[in-house]
Amino acid sequence: MNIERIYVAIDFKSATPLVLSHAVWLSRTFDCKNLCLFHIMEYTLTPPAYLTPYINKEKKKIEEKLKKLTEQLVPYILNIDVKVVFGRLIESIKEVIKNENSFAVIGFKTHITRPSTSERILKGLKVPVFIVKGEDVKEINPEDIKMKKILCPVDFSEHSLRALTIAQNIAKKWHSELKVLHVVPEQKVKGIIEEPEEIEKYIDYLKENAQEQFQKLNKTLNYEILSGIPADEIIKQSKDADLVVIGSKGRSYTEAIIIGSVAEAVIKNSLKPVLLIH
Numbered sequence: 001m002n003i004e005r006i007y008v009a010i011d012f013k014s015a016t017p018l019v020l021s022h023a024v025w026l027s028r029t030f031d032c033k034n035l036c037l038f039h040i041m042e043y044t045l046t047p048p049a050y051l052t053p054y055i056n057k058e059k060k061k062i063e064e065k066l067k068k069l070t071e072q073l074v075p076y077i078l079n080i081d082v083k084v085v086f087g088r089l090i091e092s093i094k095e096v097i098k099n100e101n102s103f104a105v106i107g108f109k110t111h112i113t114r115p116s117t118s119e120r121i122l123k124g125l126k127v128p129v130f131i132v133k134g135e136d137v138k139e140i141n142p143e144d145i146k147m148k149k150i151l152c153p154v155d156f157s158e159h160s161l162r163a164l165t166i167a168q169n170i171a172k173k174w175h176s177e178l179k180v181l182h183v184v185p186e187q188k189v190k191g192i193i194e195e196p197e198e199i200e201k202y203i204d205y206l207k208e209n210a211q212e213q214f215q216k217l218n219k220t221l222n223y224e225i226l227s228g229i230p231a232d233e234i235i236k237q238s239k240d241a242d243l244v245v246i247g248s249k250g251r252s253y254t255e256a257i258i259i260g261s262v263a264e265a266v267i268k269n270s271l272k273p274v275l276l277i278h
Contacts, residue, residue, distance in 0.1 A: 139151035
């Protein structure tokens with residue numbers, strides 16, 4: 001996979017060193033030396049003209065803070081630029097990330113009562129996204145990132161098979177153990193069939209069909225076929241993994257990301273980093 005640039009969302013919060021560590025790890029994984037650190041100064045209403053000097057002053061301060069972060073990345077021999085954009089969130093993301101052959105890296109937080117900024121950024125991105133989770137660290141240190149076990153859920157759709165290819169490439173690069181998971185959705189089956197015996201028969205049929213598809217894909221794959229609620233089973237399995245690579249459903253005609261209920265639930269509830277592939 002030819003990655004030309006990695007865009008890293010920076011909010012200067014406590015997770016920033018962890019996010020940058022993962023960005024460097026990603027650059028090594030895909031042999032990409034070009035990083036862009038960006039920060040969005042979001043507004044909801046257009047500010048009056050008299051505030052422009054203050055906004056520009058704040059923008060310069062943020063640019064200086066980003067440049068200080070680039071100094072910490074000097075040992076990793078990367079080509080780094082910085083970008084500060086003032087505007088509405090989704091429009092600003094489109095202004096920053098114009099290169100389709102790229103990845104984005106974001107830290108992820110959720111709020112109970114409202115969508116977090118990271119969730120909104122995620123839904124505004126067209127490119128694959130590395131969603132960073134884990135305990136905050138004080139210093140940038142990509143050497144501490146060990147992706148020994150990778151989990152890749154597949155439903156045999158185009159986007160999940162693309163995620164599988166990328167997961168295989170990562171596993172090959174780092175000599176990681178790759179586990180591929182397919183979950184037969186029991187609830188959907190029960191919504192179609194009422195008789196318990198027939199439900200079991202159909203679930204068994206779907207499992208056999210999945211096994212045949214895995215055999216056609218690659219007989220050497222380390223895969224497991226389960227039944228249940230897909231998101232719940234993936235989250236359970238992710239506890240033993242260091243990274244989850246999962247496909248999203250693509251885009252709607254309105255240009256809004258449809259992540260998919262399964263992928264969205266995994267992103268919100270898994271404690272491990274997630275690489276979301278569009």
